[in-house]
Amino acid sequence: MEATGSPPSKREAILAAATRVFLELGYGAASMDTIARAAGVSKQTIYSHFGGKPALFEAIILERCDRLLESLPAVADAGSDAEVALRAIATRLLELMLTPEFVARFRVVMAESSRFPELAEVYYRSGPERATARLADYLARLHRRGLLDVTDPHLAALQFFGMISGSLFLRHVLGVVAPPQSVDLERHVQTAVRDFLVAHRPG
Amino acid sequence: MEATGSPPSKREAILAAATRVFLELGYGAASMDTIARAAGVSKQTIYSHFGGKPALFEAIILERCDRLLESLPAVADAGSDAEVALRAIATRLLELMLTPEFVARFRVVMAESSRFPELAEVYYRSGPERATARLADYLARLHRRGLLDVTDPHLAALQFFGMISGSLFLRHVLGVVAPPQSVDLERHVQTAVRDFLVAHRPG
């Protein structure tokens, strides 16, 4: 909104600080005092700009909601080999989802999904859902060109993403650091993509 | 612990009420006052039995932690067809994970995984990890009998569970109720199992 110029305004300072504090402490434990101190402003300034704690929270969650998707490769549009493209997509997805910031954001959105149902839904629609739709489009194109056998692109996309990220993300989001059976990410991606291609081999 | 007899003791009333309140409101928003009222006891009685809020929380999470796994079918041990067995496992897994209680429990454990790191780890180890290990065992047996080609049972189990539950659970845990593209669970399971079998066909 506000097409304010270049100087790092108080508003931006508040947004940055609030993001840090909310993601680190969660909604409940993050106090307006802490955020104010972290931003180097007074509490009143925050209330002037955002109105209250709930509004500030929604602002910082929705702020970068779309940017997460942008980083998913448009590699699907490149005319490269399907296996190469799927590996690139899978690798990028994992790199993104295992990021501490992504995990923290996911945690806090889910934790507050009862208090902010609309927020959780917007988060899902602008993130996972659009990513799935984009992959489904790509798979449909491969199907039409006869390179892959995908009768239900949407379902296939869901299962592909689940196979890639499902178990690993679960472990990460629960904060399990030292797994008994460590997983080699590269090998994981390679195996999953190969299995997917075998299952959808045309003819 | 306490081999107390049959009468619905105050302790059990507290545990039941605390479970309800914690799962519904989350750790932060659940006050000891609310729990006391819900249990029909005074606050002091709770403090006498459990010592404090953190201890009470850990008690109610760890209480049923193991029971979740028990309900996963030991169907793998039956000498039935691999496809039938995998479908049964997948179906049971989804039935379990899409339960409101499971989702609520998962949400609250993850939301508090920063405050209770050990708790989150115990939760993971006694739930997802053991389930994965059990499935990996089953896949290894199928491999030895030449019925399936599974060189890395643990990895395959992770990917199978991910493919089955990953995307659907994500959507559920974010509270998305009305999906744009609804998913037929039975069809989902059938497709996933078939793809898995094709990818691991021996020979």
Next chain:
DNA sequence: GTCTATAAAAGGATAGAC
């Protein structure tokens, strides 16, 4: 707009009677 100071409320924990 921004700050300091304060109000008003809620929650975790405890003291003391029975």
Next chain:
DNA sequence: GTCTATCCTTTTATAGAC
């Protein structure tokens, strides 16, 4: 063991000066 009443801290939100 259990209850009632209370203390103390923290937190959201606002009032008023500059």
